[in-house]
Amino acid sequence: LKKGVILSNIMDLLQKDGGFVRQDKVSGRWYEVSDIVAREKISQCFRDELLHTKKAKQENQVLQQQQQQQRRMKAIGETFIQ
Numbered sequence: 416l417k418k419g420v421i422l423s424n425i426m427d428l429l430q431k432d433g434g435f436v437r438q439d440k441v442s443g444r445w446y447e448v449s450d451i452v453a454r455e456k457i458s459q460c461f462r463d464e465l466l467h468t469k470k471a472k473q474e475n476q477v478l479q480q481q482q483q484q485q486r487r488m489k490a491i492g493e494t495f496i497q
Contacts, residue, residue, distance in 0.1 A: 422454050429453075 429435070435453035436445045448456075 418458075422457055425457050426450065426453055 434447040435456060437448050437452070438445050
């Protein structure tokens with residue numbers, strides 16, 4: 416599926432239960448934002464999640480490499496002691 420189709424489907428689902436709102440910093444009142452702003456917010460959520468997922472994957476790879484290196488060092492140490 417194309418990004419635009421996915422965004423449109425998400426907007427349709429979310430707008431059935433209401434709309435996208437933003438709070439005015441001066442008055443404190445809530446107001447509904449335009450479809451353009453809503454689409455950008457949805458896109459931003461996907462970008463944030465993608466970044467988080469990539470970062471977690473990289474951290475996991477580093478951890479696995481460190482654990483593998485520790486196992487190798489342990490094996491070398493055990494071989495040396497024997």
